[in-house]
Amino acid sequence: MRIAVQIIAYLWASPYTITGIAIGLILNGRFQRVDGVIEIHGPRIAWLLRHMIVCAQALTLGHVVFGQNESALDFTRRHERVHVRQYERWGPMFVPLYLLFSAILFLRGRDGYRDNPFEIEAYEAEEAE
Numbered sequence: 728m729r730i731a732v733q734i735i736a737y738l739w740a741s742p743y744t745i746t747g748i749a750i751g752l753i754l755n756g757r758f759q760r761v762d763g764v765i766e767i768h769g770p771r772i773a774w775l776l777r778h779m780i781v782c783a784q785a786l787t788l789g790h791v792v793f794g795q796n797e798s799a800l801d802f803t804r805r806h807e808r809v810h811v812r813q814y815e816r817w818g819p820m821f822v823p824l825y826l827l828f829s830a831i832l833f834l835r836g837r838d839g840y841r842d843n844p845f846e847i848e849a850y851e852a853e854e855a856e
């Protein structure tokens with residue numbers, strides 16, 4: 728039963744995971760597997776993460792986590808694993824929901840990143856360490 732649920736979770740998040748793997752291959756990233764998650768880092772990945780709207784140490788797409796380098800992946804693992812669980816919960820709806828929350832918060836004069844409930848959950852898990 729547990730394995731069936733895990734398979735469904737991987738399938739549910741797979742559109743993002745496949746996109747993440749494609750980006751990792753295109754950007755010539757180095758792949759590693761940690762606890763059922765694919766972690767990808769490399770110079771081009773680092774450049775991309777530094778040039779996003781919010782400069783990020785790491786970014787999760789389904790069961791893929793991009794990191795600026797190996798130590799960034801180690802440092803952010805607990806936080807990014809919460810995002811992996813969120814992709815498993817929300818599947819294809821995760822990114823639209825995340826962006827919708829950010830937009831609503833921004834329009835209300837709040838921080839679309841730090842006040843986003845998905846980030847609040849991830850930062851709480853990080854602090855519970």
Ligand SMILES: [Zn+2]
Nearest residue numbers: 806810846849
């Ligand atoms: Zn986050």
